[in-house]
Amino acid sequence: MATQRAAARTAPSSPALPDDGSVGTQPGPADPQEGAVKRELFKYRLRKWLFSPRPFLMLIGFAAFLGGWYLLVDVLGVWRFGTLPGLVEVVTEWTAREPAYGVSLFTSEYYTHIWVSLRRILLAFFAALALGIPLGLFLGWSTRFREFSFPVFELFRPIPILAWVPLAIIMFASDEAPVIFLTFLAAFFATALNTLLGVQSIDREYMRAAFCLGSSSRQVFRHVVVPGALPFIFTGLQIAMGVAWFSLVAGEMVAGKFGLGYLINSSYTTTRYPTIIIGMITLGAIGFLSSAIIRLVGNRLMVYRARAMA
Amino acid sequence: MSTQVDRGTDGARIARVTDPSSLELRGVTKLFGEGPLATPVVQDCSFTLESGKLTAMIGPSGCGKSTIAFLVAGFERPTRGEVLLDGQAVSQPSHERLLIFQETALMPWLTTYENVMFGPKMRRAANKDTKRRAEELLERVGLREFRDKYPLQLSGGMQRRAELARALINDPKVMVLDEPFRGLDAMTRVLMQEYYSALFEEGGRTSLFITTDIDEAIFLADRLLIMTNLPARVREVIDVDLPRPRDKEEVLVSERANEIKEQAFDVLHEEALKSFAGGNKAAADFVEAYTRRQETTD
Ligand SMILES: Nc1ncnc2c1ncn2[C@@H]1O[C@H](COP(=O)(O)OP(=O)(O)OP(=O)(O)O)[C@@H](O)[C@H]1O
Ligand SMILES: [Mg+2]
Numbered sequence: 001m002a003t004q005r006a007a008a009r010t011a012p013s014s015p016a017l018p019d020d021g022s023v024g025t026q027p028g029p030a031d032p033q034e035g036a037v038k039r040e041l042f043k044y045r046l047r048k049w050l051f052s053p054r055p056f057l058m059l060i061g062f063a064a065f066l067g068g069w070y071l072l073v074d075v076l077g078v079w080r081f082g083t084l085p086g087l088v089e090v091v092t093e094w095t096a097r098e099p100a101y102g103v104s105l106f107t108s109e110y111y112t113h114i115w116v117s118l119r120r121i122l123l124a125f126f127a128a129l130a131l132g133i134p135l136g137l138f139l140g141w142s143t144r145f146r147e148f149s150f151p152v153f154e155l156f157r158p159i160p161i162l163a164w165v166p167l168a169i170i171m172f173a174s175d176e177a178p179v180i181f182l183t184f185l186a187a188f189f190a191t192a193l194n195t196l197l198g199v200q201s202i203d204r205e206y207m208r209a210a211f212c213l214g215s216s217s218r219q220v221f222r223h224v225v226v227p228g229a230l231p232f233i234f235t236g237l238q239i240a241m242g243v244a245w246f247s248l249v250a251g252e253m254v255a256g257k258f259g260l261g262y263l264i265n266s267s268y269t270t271t272r273y274p275t276i277i278i279g280m281i282t283l284g285a286i287g288f289l290s291s292a293i294i295r296l297v298g299n300r301l302m303v304y305r306a307r308a309m310a
Numbered sequence: 311m312s313t314q315v316d317r318g319t320d321g322a323r324i325a326r327v328t329d330p331s332s333l334e335l336r337g338v339t340k341l342f343g344e345g346p347l348a349t350p351v352v353q354d355c356s357f358t359l360e361s362g363k364l365t366a367m368i369g370p371s372g373c374g375k376s377t378i379a380f381l382v383a384g385f386e387r388p389t390r391g392e393v394l395l396d397g398q399a400v401s402q403p404s405h406e407r408l409l410i411f412q413e414t415a416l417m418p419w420l421t422t423y424e425n426v427m428f429g430p431k432m433r434r435a436a437n438k439d440t441k442r443r444a445e446e447l448l449e450r451v452g453l454r455e456f457r458d459k460y461p462l463q464l465s466g467g468m469q470r471r472a473e474l475a476r477a478l479i480n481d482p483k484v485m486v487l488d489e490p491f492r493g494l495d496a497m498t499r500v501l502m503q504e505y506y507s508a509l510f511e512e513g514g515r516t517s518l519f520i521t522t523d524i525d526e527a528i529f530l531a532d533r534l535l536i537m538t539n540l541p542a543r544v545r546e547v548i549d550v551d552l553p554r555p556r557d558k559e560e561v562l563v564s565e566r567a568n569e570i571k572e573q574a575f576d577v578l579h580e581e582a583l584k585s586f587a588g589g590n591k592a593a594a595d596f597v598e599a600y601t602r603r604q605e606t607t608d
Contacts, residue, residue, distance in 0.1 A: 213429035214405035304460035
């Protein structure tokens, strides 16, 4: 009787207690099979995706778009669609070894434009990240700093990027710097603001728990504020990447000598219409890729979120 | 039969505290609100958590219990009066007075093991010894298999157990648990009470357990503090002189437990009547339920 009761009292611990007396000494998940399991899981997911309706729906979506383009522009030429470059013309131009208007997959000029744009984006984006994230973190962390600098920040933030163009050109007497500056500025504001929101979104309980467990203010900043703001920071980086491309193209149209924005604009002024479309589609693809990379890095850094969803 | 066997291997047991501390609130008043709007949430509140004892604080929802927990932890400073740990006034948070929050406060970005090691790491005491203790504590609270999971992957009861381990590894002098089992389903709640009771009996650490559940309070505590409605003050102290180790089924049907329960109910009823007169909705519910209970038991 007494033993039964005693056993009942400790019941909650018994399911997890091993009988072999090995007391929690294993250091970690040193599982040699983990890699194999991951590979199997990847194969499973790939197979599942291939046999689900999703890839087909995706293909149907693209087919509908391209078909619509072909029909409206190439075949019918109805209404104002007649003025646009047709699907066949663009594809032929894009894949031609000797393109009629000078830019295709086989010309080095195409890649020069891509490379110049990419370099500008990367420089501006990483500068925005390096300055915007710390600024946002400090704005969120220190009330005094926020009260002193946030009003100024909020006054500058709503100024549309295009309004900065003249100043940028006056300030930087080169072809390259003004464009990078404009791109940076847009990304910077988005990053800093979202980082600030991220800090403010952290439950006060986490900070209090950290203080309770013996953290100093600095440790709370490093071990609670930074990881706690990370989800918002990555949302901010996604937005920043979007506005960065926007500002880049605007900047290149006005001030650049190379780059995809410049390509599109100069093709317009020289009536090389298919090249405009080539530039646009390239922008779409690279923009999509850059967002995907940020998402991927975010998932890597915030494993706990991905796991919780699984 | 030895209880040691039932509680797992020796390594998985909590070390007993050798000289437990005591904590005293002396005439503590805490005002909340701006300037002329400031009203007391805690008023002239005094009590002692005796060394090595588990004191349960019980009082109606919104009466200021969490505020008292924050005062003990050092997140809030008393407007008047003082909080004394072993006779020394406390002024800021410290791992000596560890608070387990009403809502789970495990860092979601850390694994269970990393959460448990958070305190030692912050105090630069993450050595072989504390690492081994972390593993032992995880073992003791039945989370060894979950050491590398993230809090969002754990059930509510597991999260609370992880939090107990995260607190215990720091050897706090006083532990404050603010309605730790609120929000758990009834079954898990009972299991957690038994779990916590066993942990307390092993360690003998001075503790304050805040709750709104009389049965829970009587089962766990050496002593009950029954609080008044807002502003909070200790209305009545009842000693729970039931033998330890306790068994839930035995304790709650014993004669003595019922006496204590009646006594506590009467005081809570009086308090509820007072705030009922002041137009408190929750108090009205309590008064009604109490009346119905009297009718059925008489
Ligand atoms: N920082 C604060 N500023 C102003 N008022 C507060 C603050 N914290 C708590 N209060 C008020 O103090 C009162 C008591 O709150 P407290 O959270 O301590 O009660 P509680 O007994 O823990 O309630 P519960 O059972 O809901 O947890 C409430 O009326 C609340 O609105
Ligand atoms: Mg509370």
